[in-house]
Amino acid sequence: MSNPEKAHIVPYHTYGIILVTLLVFTGLSILVTSFELGPLAVSAALLFASMKTTLVFLYFMHLKFDKKLYSIMVLVVLLLFLIVIVITFLDYSFR
Amino acid sequence: MSQSAAHTEHFDATASKIGMWLFIFTELLLFGGLFIVYSVIRFNNQIAFHLAAQELNVVMGATNTVLLLISSMTIAMAVSAIQFGNKKFTLILISTTILIGLIFLVNKYFEWSIKIEHGLYPGSSVLQGFGNGDTLFFGLYFFMTGLHALHIIAGVSILGWVLVRVARDKIHAGHFVHLENGALYWHLVDVIWIFLFPLFYLIT
Numbered sequence: 390m391s392n393p394e395k396a397h398i399v400p401y402h403t404y405g406i407i408l409v410t411l412l413v414f415t416g417l418s419i420l421v422t423s424f425e426l427g428p429l430a431v432s433a434a435l436l437f438a439s440m441k442t443t444l445v446f447l448y449f450m451h452l453k454f455d456k457k458l459y460s461i462m463v464l465v466v467l468l469l470f471l472i473v474i475v476i477t478f479l480d481y482s483f484r
Numbered sequence: 485m486s487q488s489a490a491h492t493e494h495f496d497a498t499a500s501k502i503g504m505w506l507f508i509f510t511e512l513l514l515f516g517g518l519f520i521v522y523s524v525i526r527f528n529n530q531i532a533f534h535l536a537a538q539e540l541n542v543v544m545g546a547t548n549t550v551l552l553l554i555s556s557m558t559i560a561m562a563v564s565a566i567q568f569g570n571k572k573f574t575l576i577l578i579s580t581t582i583l584i585g586l587i588f589l590v591n592k593y594f595e596w597s598i599k600i601e602h603g604l605y606p607g608s609s610v611l612q613g614f615g616n617g618d619t620l621f622f623g624l625y626f627f628m629t630g631l632h633a634l635h636i637i638a639g640v641s642i643l644g645w646v647l648v649r650v651a652r653d654k655i656h657a658g659h660f661v662h663l664e665n666g667a668l669y670w671h672l673v674d675v676i677w678i679f680l681f682p683l684f685y686l687i688t
Contacts, residue, residue, distance in 0.1 A: 422686040434682035
């Protein structure tokens with residue numbers, strides 16, 4: 390019987406590269422927010438956080454290598470969350 | 485019928501992982517809801533949040549960010565190590581992850597202690613003197629980082645259980661979904677912190 394859990398084994402150095410990238414993004418987000426940019430700093434910090442999360446999801450959490458089903462599930466939940474954010478935003482903007 | 489079923493070794497790794505992802509979604513929406521609460525309250529108390537956020541120590545927050553990112557890598561590597569059949573390295577990697585999780589909690593303890601010493605805790609007379617905005621900021625700060633710290637404690641406990649099972653050969657190259665699920669949970673804890681750090685420490 391074939392091994393049902395047999396999957397793509399990610400080499401160690403891939404994780405090393407991802408960690409370095411995550412640390413660089415962290416450094417950049419600290420650098421960007423150290424200037425007095427106001428609302429722009431908020432967007433920049435959230436953009437870096439989103440890029441870091443994407444890397445964690447794709448590589449550390451294996452979405453890139455696993456069955457596509459998991460990725461679709463994650464996208465559906467993120468879409469749901471986005472809809473809730475947009476509705477809240479509209480609510481507060483047009484009161 | 486049921487007896488024979490109990491003796492058959494049948495395990496569906498995909499179903500197990502789908503279950504873990506579904507649980508992770510509930511966690512994402514729990515913290516997602518809190519992020520929306522934070523955004524709305526911040527929108528209504530912009531000046532107070534601007535001043536209150538400067539009370540937080542960026543170096544302390546950044547240190548904990550770096551720690552969690554490294555621990556996320558070590559547990560991801562552990563999933564590869566078990567597949568390579570390298571039990572010893574797997575045990576080292578899981579132990580390192582647990583150790584980093586504990587260091588994170590020690591940092592958090594000192595960070596909270598300093599805040600509480602300065603009278604910055606929910607319901608304190610100092611905060612009441614500052615007004616509503618600061619009270620809300622520190623209320624959210626303690627609730628969200630506290631809830632996150634509880635998740636760190638849960639994650640460390642889960643990984644401790646996984647560590648024992650790897651040591652006893654219950655988790656091995658042919659059956660490692662419990663390690664994978666434990667790792668997924670640890671990455672979730674990391675992802676939540678990736679957003680908590682800029683929202684509380686960086687954006688002022």
